[in-house]
Amino acid sequence: MMTLSFLQTPSAAQVPGLPLRAGLGLKNEHFTEVLDTCPDIGFFEVHAENYMVAGGPFHHYLGLIRAQYPLSLHGVGLSIGGENPLNREHLARLATLIERYQPQAFSEHLAWSTHGPVFFNDLLPLAYDVAALNRVCEHVDQVQSTLKRPMLLENPSTYLQFQRSTLDETDFIGEIIRRTGCGLLLDVNNVYVSCINHQRDPLTYIDALPLHAVAEIHLAGFAEDTDSLGERLLIDDHGAPIDNAVWQLYEHVLARTGPVATLIERDNQVPAFSVLLAEAQQAERHLSRGRP
Amino acid sequence: MSLLEDFAAALLASDQACPAGLFSSNGADPASRFAVYRNNVHGSLINALATAYPVTLQLVGDEFFRAMAGCYVQASPPASPLISEYGATFSGFIQGFEPAASVPYLADVARLERLRVRAYHAADALALEPQAVLQQLQTHTELGTLHLQLHPSLATLDSRYAVVAVWAAHQTEGAIATLNPWHAQGALVLRRGLEVKVFAIDSGSVAFIDSLNQGAVLEKALAHALEASAEFDLHQCLALLINQAAITHLSLEHKVSP
Numbered sequence: 273m274m275t276l277s278f279l280q281t282p283s284a285a286q287v288p289g290l291p292l293r294a295g296l297g298l299k300n301e302h303f304t305e306v307l308d309t310c311p312d313i314g315f316f317e318v319h320a321e322n323y324m325v326a327g328g329p330f331h332h333y334l335g336l337i338r339a340q341y342p343l344s345l346h347g348v349g350l351s352i353g354g355e356n357p358l359n360r361e362h363l364a365r366l367a368t369l370i371e372r373y374q375p376q377a378f379s380e381h382l383a384w385s386t387h388g389p390v391f392f393n394d395l396l397p398l399a400y401d402v403a404a405l406n407r408v409c410e411h412v413d414q415v416q417s418t419l420k421r422p423m424l425l426e427n428p429s430t431y432l433q434f435q436r437s438t439l440d441e442t443d444f445i446g447e448i449i450r451r452t453g454c455g456l457l458l459d460v461n462n463v464y465v466s467c468i469n470h471q472r473d474p475l476t477y478i479d480a481l482p483l484h485a486v487a488e489i490h491l492a493g494f495a496e497d498t499d500s501l502g503e504r505l506l507i508d509d510h511g512a513p514i515d516n517a518v519w520q521l522y523e524h525v526l527a528r529t530g531p532v533a534t535l536i537e538r539d540n541q542v543p544a545f546s547v548l549l550a551e552a553q554q555a556e557r558h559l560s561r562g563r564p
Numbered sequence: 565m566s567l568l569e570d571f572a573a574a575l576l577a578s579d580q581a582c583p584a585g586l587f588s589s590n591g592a593d594p595a596s597r598f599a600v601y602r603n604n605v606h607g608s609l610i611n612a613l614a615t616a617y618p619v620t621l622q623l624v625g626d627e628f629f630r631a632m633a634g635c636y637v638q639a640s641p642p643a644s645p646l647i648s649e650y651g652a653t654f655s656g657f658i659q660g661f662e663p664a665a666s667v668p669y670l671a672d673v674a675r676l677e678r679l680r681v682r683a684y685h686a687a688d689a690l691a692l693e694p695q696a697v698l699q700q701l702q703t704h705t706e707l708g709t710l711h712l713q714l715h716p717s718l719a720t721l722d723s724r725y726a727v728v729a730v731w732a733a734h735q736t737e738g739a740i741a742t743l744n745p746w747h748a749q750g751a752l753v754l755r756r757g758l759e760v761k762v763f764a765i766d767s768g769s770v771a772f773i774d775s776l777n778q779g780a781v782l783e784k785a786l787a788h789a790l791e792a793s794a795e796f797d798l799h800q801c802l803a804l805l806i807n808q809a810a811i812t813h814l815s816l817e818h819k820v821s822p
Contacts, residue, residue, distance in 0.1 A: 321645050321646060321647065322648070324646050324648075325646075325648055325685035326685060326686055326687035326688075326716070327685070327686060327687040327688035327689075327716075328683075328684050328685045328686060328688070328717075328755060328758070329684065329758045330685065331688075332688075332758060348645070349645025349646075350645075351645075354568065355566055355567075355568045355569075359645070362645055384568060385645065386645065387568050387569065387571075387572035388569075388572065389643055390572065390576070390641045390642065390643065391641070391642040391643060391644055391645050392572070392575060392605045392641070392642075393605060393608045393609055393612070393642060393645075393647060393650075394601065394604045394605045394608060396568075396571065396575075396601060397601075398568070399567055399585075431597040431598075431600045431601065432586045432587070432588060432594055432597045432598060432601075433586065433587055433588070433589060434567070434585060434586060434587075435585045435586070435587055436567060436585060469588075469597075470588075470589045471589045471590055472589075497600070499588060499590070499592035499593070499596045499597055500592045500593035500595070500596035501590060501591065501592040501593075503590055503592060505592075505596075505597065505600070507600055507604075
């Protein structure tokens, strides 16, 4: 059954959004370099929570950079997959930030980060059952009606599965998108990390997603560990260059979707801006291959 | 207990227990994978504290700092998704942290670093140009009843230790050798433009600035300052505030007629 917000808001993939180019996560250590060199980049993305401050350099620089580039606002603290009601104060802060910077896209995660009084500062996994599906859909509806725009939901990277789950992750995501009209932020690195960790085929996983709803792609690097059996355990740490396997998977996605706005994410061990720019240019080469 | 209640409790628990109801598709022990979440939570919060308290970290070393921050994370996990605000009670925790007692000024250095983060993100406000302040001061005949409104980023700290000297010594190489931390010092922290600045001030200046910040008129603030220290130098303190563009507004007290 379709909910009201689907009827009220056009689906995210149809809204004029980010340019079909490569973008970069904006790090504060690169503020002045970006303004001084005006790099040829499709868009910048920032974590919404970092800009929920009263004033100072963060707003100063983001204002200047926003005047020159399209912007994607990426939330990490809404806890859409949580069991608690959404934090209305936080949602109001998001609305204020969106009003101020008019980003071309707003995205959040299929995960939880708050439970009871504690914020865990991590994207934590949920069991995929009907109760969770209803809850997440209500939360996405609430976000979209408060922000008066469609949001994008990002597929998670996970290390464990819940015995209680009764739905596949891809079906769970497909149903949220069908019911709420939100878009899909397809994190290709998350697909690869989760599929290796759960012994799934990444191509099959991708093909089971509602690819028509993909409005943005994330690419990032992972760290590698081993579990109690000594088997590969990939950790989504955003601290390394993008792996070849992820580039190949990206190529597979683009063949199915056509060009999609693609973000290079690096949040740890942030290298020189030129290194990130080179990764963005590599993504642009993949994107241009898909153009007519 | 709900499913996530169990998961959430285990993330912060001091034992390494893994919540029930989880599995790995390859049959690996779920505890070995749950540890990734536990490490991510603790690691990200400890890293956030390390970023906000760089000199506190240098004073005790990386290993000690991370262990101390880990204890704090368990005792006081964040209550808000605004991580820039996390750690507001860290200096108080350090004060009572027995293993750090051999560095008695550690908590005050942490307080100073907290004020720097606060100043960095504080609201913007247009400061008066030094010339404009001087002009206004010269035209007012009743200076004692003046209200000085200070920049939202501005805060002070009173310490039994040379907290600014300790902090400053860690901003430049080789300055630590001559450092004497064993005397009282106050700190003034403010943001000028985009830059956070730290000044050493005396206890009279701390009292004076705190009084102004609480809305006292100039003569009352002066009285408080002289109570705190008979050697308080009004001229020097005002000059610092004016030259650092710390004053955003000047107004005369509105006297209510009887």
